[in-house]
Amino acid sequence: MTGELGDDCVIVIGYGEVGRAFGDHIERAGRRVAYVDPVAENVAPNATLLRDVPWEVPDRTLILGAIPSAAARDVAVNLAAIRNEFLYVDLSSSPPALMKECAGILEEAGRSFVDGAIMGSVDLAGAHAPIILSGPASQKAASDLAALGFDAKSLQGSQAGDACGLKLLRTLMTKGIEVLAIECFAAATAMGLGSEIRENLTDVCARPFPDLLDAMVRSHVVHATRRKHEVEAAIAQASTLGLEVSVTRAVLSVYSRTEERIALERPNLPMTTDEAVSWLANGMR
Known part of the structure; x- marks a missing residue:
């Protein structure tokens, strides 16, 4: 699976409005996108869609969670089982306590978790809506997202949950x-x-x-x-x-x-x- 994804691939979990908007934006920036969504419908013909989170990804893969809050913990648990290093940005707009719990799950597995909050309406601004990031790895996430053309800002000295708060x-x-x-x-x-x-x-x-x-x-x-x-x-x-x-x-x-x-x-x-x-x-x- 690692080879199929490729080193330039960004994984977007969720094929809803936010996931598609962000995925389209990433592809326009010249990167490949693989979506993960077990219940996705009306999938675009050229989209790469996985029904489950892969067990292996290329090292330093950027993973974005465009998911409902109810799925945040389960996704964190599934990602914690991935063997390689990656940077996960959860964009689920979850309560701070849940973001701290998800951060703990991934940090225990030695993986990086970032709490991401989309400010404004994706319906109006699409992938150009500002994103606030918090957590120890938020500066790295802000840099990676900015390189893809996103409007991303890290909260200095923050912890997971601060962005959603x-x-x-x-x-x-x-x-x-x-x-x-x-x-x-x-x-x-x-x-x-x-x-x-x-x-x-x-x-x-x-x-x-x-x-x-x-x-x-x-x-x-x-x-x-x-x-x-x-x-x-x-x-x-x-x-x-x-x-x-x-x-x-x-x-x-x-x-x-x-x-x-x-x-x-x-x-x-x-x-x-x-x-x-x-x-x-x-x-x-």
């Missing part, structure tokens, strides 16, 4: 925004203001997004009461349109909680962003 922090933000966009656009469409709200939101991009978020958090403690009333009015407007905006109702509860704490604790204002985050986090425990 960072992605799940990002999820707290992006998936919440996603659902709020649904609620906002649904209401805007019902009011005949779909294009107008999109144009109106362009000022959100006037400054770097993290700076905007810092300003929002700092001013939240100062303006919670006024903003709470604004959110109440927005919910009432959506209700007149027959829309249930459950995420915005949850937003209202946060403003109400902040308002109550301000009345009880009388915090010193204004606060820095770090001070505001610390004070607000205490109310979340």
Whole structure:
């Protein structure tokens, strides 16, 4: 099997959307790709597809795991049985604890494991979506992936699980925004203001997004009461349109909680962003 794969071959475990996008990108970079997927369907005629992980691979083979989180541990166990040296990058977006477990399985076998988190949407950006890597071998993985044209970055001094932990922090933000966009656009469409709200939101991009978020958090403690009333009015407007905006109702509860704490604790204002985050986090425990 080693000879069949060849020294220039990259193994991609998983023939789903991510696996195919990454495999196509690798082939355009001039390297061969062998996919591993026991249940793959509609396989391209020229694709090299293996149903199981091979027992032998060329030394220093790069293996990418484009797999669901539920398969991460089993794949790690199977890879630990490979006889040769390789570098495995798990792209499964798994919880940090699972990534640490998988790292332990491979490290016990003397193999290199890297936790890789794809930031952004492969559906939109394809293989150009940024990849964050963590673990002792993450710098080597970043170098190997960059040589193939990927946008890969290593977290310095990191351990397995850090990259996925960072992605799940990002999820707290992006998936919440996603659902709020649904609620906002649904209401805007019902009011005949779909294009107008999109144009109106362009000022959100006037400054770097993290700076905007810092300003929002700092001013939240100062303006919670006024903003709470604004959110109440927005919910009432959506209700007149027959829309249930459950995420915005949850937003209202946060403003109400902040308002109550301000009345009880009388915090010193204004606060820095770090001070505001610390004070607000205490109310979340």
